Amino acid sequence: xxxxxxxxxxxxxxxxxxxxxxxxxxxxxxxxxxxxxxxxxxxxxxxxxxxxxxxxxxxxxxxxxxxxxxxxxxxxxxxxxxxxxxxxxxxxxxxxxxxxxxxxxxxxxxxxxxxxxxxxxxxxxxxxxxxxxxxxxxxxxxxxxxxxxxxxxxxxxxxxxxxxxxxxxxxxxxxxxxxxxxxxxxxxxxxxxxxxxxxxxxxxxxxxxxxxxxxxxxxxxxxxxxxxxxxxxxxxxxxxxxxxxxxxxxxxxxxxxxxxxxxxxxxxxxxxxxxxxxxxxxxxxxxxxxxxxxxxxxxxxxxxxxxxxxxxxxxxxxxxxxxxxxxxxxxxxxxxxxxxxxxxxxxxxxxxxxxxxxxxxxxxxxxxxxxxxxxxxxxxxxxxxxxxxxxxxxxxxxxxxxxxxxxxxxxxxxx
Amino acid sequence: xxxxxxxxxxxxxxxxxxxxxxxxxxxxxxxxxxxxxxxxxxxxxxxxxxxxxxxxxxxxxxxxxxxxxxxxxxxxxxxxxxxxxxxxxxxxxxxxxxxxxx
Numbered sequence: 001x002x003x004x005x006x007x008x009x010x011x012x013x014x015x016x017x018x019x020x021x022x023x024x025x026x027x028x029x030x031x032x033x034x035x036x037x038x039x040x041x042x043x044x045x046x047x048x049x050x051x052x053x054x055x056x057x058x059x060x061x062x063x064x065x066x067x068x069x070x071x072x073x074x075x076x077x078x079x080x081x082x083x084x085x086x087x088x089x090x091x092x093x094x095x096x097x098x099x100x101x102x103x104x105x106x107x108x109x110x111x112x113x114x115x116x117x118x119x120x121x122x123x124x125x126x127x128x129x130x131x132x133x134x135x136x137x138x139x140x141x142x143x144x145x146x147x148x149x150x151x152x153x154x155x156x157x158x159x160x161x162x163x164x165x166x167x168x169x170x171x172x173x174x175x176x177x178x179x180x181x182x183x184x185x186x187x188x189x190x191x192x193x194x195x196x197x198x199x200x201x202x203x204x205x206x207x208x209x210x211x212x213x214x215x216x217x218x219x220x221x222x223x224x225x226x227x228x229x230x231x232x233x234x235x236x237x238x239x240x241x242x243x244x245x246x247x248x249x250x251x252x253x254x255x256x257x258x259x260x261x262x263x264x265x266x267x268x269x270x271x272x273x274x275x276x277x278x279x280x281x282x283x284x285x286x287x288x289x290x291x292x293x294x295x296x297x298x299x300x301x302x303x304x305x306x307x308x309x310x311x312x313x314x315x316x317x318x319x320x321x322x323x324x325x326x327x328x329x330x331x332x333x334x335x336x337x338x339x340x341x342x343x344x345x346x347x348x349x350x351x352x353x354x355x356x357x358x359x360x361x362x363x364x365x366x367x368x369x370x371x372x373x374x375x376x377x378x379x380x381x382x383x384x385x386x387x388x389x390x391x392x393x394x395x396x397x398x399x400x401x402x403x404x405x406x407x408x409x410x411x412x413x414x415x
Numbered sequence: 416x417x418x419x420x421x422x423x424x425x426x427x428x429x430x431x432x433x434x435x436x437x438x439x440x441x442x443x444x445x446x447x448x449x450x451x452x453x454x455x456x457x458x459x460x461x462x463x464x465x466x467x468x469x470x471x472x473x474x475x476x477x478x479x480x481x482x483x484x485x486x487x488x489x490x491x492x493x494x495x496x497x498x499x500x501x502x503x504x505x506x507x508x509x510x511x512x513x514x515x516x517x
Contacts, residue, residue, distance in 0.1 A: 112479075155477035161515045191477065193502055197514035199429060205517075219499045221478040223489075235478060235489050236498075250479070264474070265483055273473065294473040296516045330516065344517055352517055 002028050004313070005087055005097040006070075007077060008254075009034035009062045011042070011390055012288030012302035013103030018392030019310040020101075021067035024317075030070040031095060033087070037062060037074055040131055041385055043299065046163055046335070048134035049141050050174045055131060058382075065390050077104070080260040082281045099283050099313055102269060104254040106159050106289040106297055112250035113154055113222055120227030125245045128167060129159060140244060141174065146183030147243030152232060153190050154222050157268075158251045159289055159297040162344075164188070165195055166335040167246060172212045173337030181213075189217040189232070189240055198351040200411045201344070204368050208336060251297070253290055268292035273348070274324035276309045283316070285309055294348065295328040303389050304329040304400040329402040331357075333378035341374035343367055347402040353411045358397040360406030367407065421446040432506050436467065439509030451496075451503045459495055462487050463508040470510040476501060477513065 004020060006013045009032050017032045024030065044058030066072045073095075078088040080100065087095040108129045110116040116125060126140060127133035151168050158164075168188050175181040188195050188209070195209050195216050196202040209216055220234045231241045253267030262280040263269055270279035271291035278284040287309050288302035295301050305326055312322045328348030335341045343365050344352035356363040364373050388395055417424050418431075421442040426434045431447070433439055441455075444463065448455040465486040469476055478501050482489035496503045505512050 155479050156513065156515065157475045162517055165517075191501075192513055192515060193499070196517055197512070198517055201517040219502065221501075235493060265480065292474070294475065332516075334517070346516065 002098045003096055004028055004030050004099045004101065005095050006030070006032040006101045006103060007034075007080075007087065008032075008103035008105060008288075008290070009036070009039070009066065009072065010103065010105050010288070011299045011385075012105070012290075012306065013101070014039065014062070014065050014390040015302065015306050015392050016101050016103060016287060016309065017070045018065070018067050018390070019306055020313065021069050022392070023310060023314060030067075031073060031097075032066060032070050033073045033075065033077060033089065033095070034062060035074065035076040039065060039390070041382060043160075043385070044382065045128050045131065045134045046166055046170070048131070049128055049137040049167070050170055051138060051142075055135055059131070060386065065386075077254070077256040078259065079256050080262075080284075082260065082262060082284065085283065097283075099285070099316065101309070101313070102278070102284065102286045102290050103288050103302075104257070104290050106251045106253055106268070108249045109252040110247065110249040112252070113247075114224035115227060116225045116247060116249060118227045120225075120230075124230060124243070125225060125227060125247055127247055127249065128163075129248065137246065141171075144184070144244055146180055148185045148187065148241060149244045149246065150187045150189055150232070150240055150242035151246045151248070152220070152222060152240075153192075153248045154250045155191055157297060158248055160332075161296055161298075162332055162334045164190075164246075164248050168195075168214055169208070169212065169337040170335055171246075172214060185215065186213070187215040187217055187240065187242075189220045189222075191219065191221045193218045200354075201352050201368060204354060205342070208370075212337070251289075257290075264292055272324075273328065274326050275312055275322040276305055276326055277312065277316070277322060285313060285316075293326075293328070295326075296330040296332070298330055298332055299385070299389065300331040301329070303395070304331075306392065307394070307400045325401060327401045329400060331398065333374055333381065335375065335378060336370050339372055339375050340370045341378045342370055343374045343377065345402060345407070350402065350404075350407070350409060351412065353408050355407040357406060358403070360403075362406075430512065432511055433509040436470070436509045439467075443509065444507050448507045451507065453496060453503065453507070455507070459504075459507070462492065462495060462504060466504055466508040466510060470508070475513070476505070 039062045041058040047053040076090040122136045126137040257263035257267040271286040273293040289297040346352045355367040357365045
């Protein structure tokens with residue numbers, strides 16, 4: 001018997017276990033490892049602070065989504081011994097593999113920012129990239145009757161790069177609904193030179209910040225948090241005071257990557273951006289947020305990678321040349337509040353442009369434009385996630401590589 | 416679009432960032448630096464070369480990453496390129512500005 005071991009049973013790992021279970025022959029054992037027992041619908045974290053979803057709405061047992069022929073081991077990973085094709089688990093169990101698929105994602109690392117953690121953590125400084133953080137932020141928002149809400153991105157890359165902006169838009173709508181918007185100042189504090197950084201998105205959407213009365217503080221590279229004085233300071237000495245800080249800390253890959261000696265300085269794994277084979281060793285493949293490829297860290301990207309990675313694992317096993325077709329395709333809904341959303345569809349070579357999706361000229365979804373239909377698409381996505389995406393089913397009309405049809409790509413000239 | 420920098424026709428985007436790193440030269444860098452109010456010296460060059468190297472390897476850059484590079488610390492980076500070091504240094508190095516997906 002031969003062994004394929006998948007590390008991580010989140011979006012990408014669960015999906016790959018289902019893909020591989022359908023296509024690998026009986027000679028293969030499939031093992032999937034994750035220290036957690038519960039699968040989180042991570043796109044739902046965004047809605048928890050505003051009470052749209054509760055904790056129960058976005059969790060299900062991991063095992064429910066692992067195919068019958070795969071063996072799920074719920075244990076923490078100690079390290080990968082790439083030279084001997086072995087995974088060591090923290091309790092000493094050893095897993096030998098012929099092919100390793102790494103899907104251990106990324107997590108926030110608030111310890112990277114001086115002073116971010118401390119007695120104020122989850123009291124006046126929150127994250128919404130963990131279920132715990134999102135739930136506690138919900139309570140804090142409910143008790144927030146006015147003051148300065150600051151949303152800060154520490155540094156790129158981060159998981160779901162549009163989420164901080166969505167959070168900011170939803171906060172604006174939330175306080176308006178509560179009738180206290182005039183008592184709340186909202187600031188979006190970013191290390192980049194604006195809330196939108198791509199020229200076309202900026203031209204079409206830049207007005208949203210002004211319309212919603214959101215204060216943007218650009219070029220702010222956070223150095224430290226002073227939890228007692230409630231202020232953040234950047235490397236140039238610029239300060240921003242807050243009453244409630246919603247932090248998007250540095251994102252890092254899993255700790256065992258560092259122990260295994262093959263990650264970059266943020267524990268992301270060097271990976272070929274077109275084949276998804278690692279640059280660590282030929283029998284190690286990487287998918288989703290764990291890679292260092294220049295694609296967005298997002299579930300849709302993992303989904304599009306999945307179909308190409310499956311093909312490449314099968315080709316690798318058969319000794320065939322790998323398919324170098326992954327184009328960085330991402331597809332993301334962006335909530336803008338008040339029951340509306342945007343949709344963006346882009347890849348390595350094309351930035352988000354306007355147009356229609358998925359049917360050229362028809363839609364029903366609009367690219368880079370606010371609509372109610374886009375918001376309905378975002379809310380319907382939860383069902384698609386549990387029933388199609390992580391079970392490894394093809395989503396109709398949406399191809400793994402980006403379609404150029406229906407997109408106004410001429411907008412990209414000079415942009 | 417094309418513009419003239421240091422007497423050469425150079426392709427740039429709307430914000431004046433080079434769109435083709437192959438057209439970069441020390442002279443071009445000096446001219447762009449001057450526009451940014453910076454007098455380019457030999458001390459700037461290792462940082463510029465580091466940024467170009469990261470860009471070629473498609474590594475996303477941040478101030479903190481540059482600070483951990485061993486080439487320059489964060490304080491030194493601000494001293495060399497005051498007022499938005501990564502943005503300015505990227506433009507001088509002929510690589511795109513740091514950006515998000517949208």
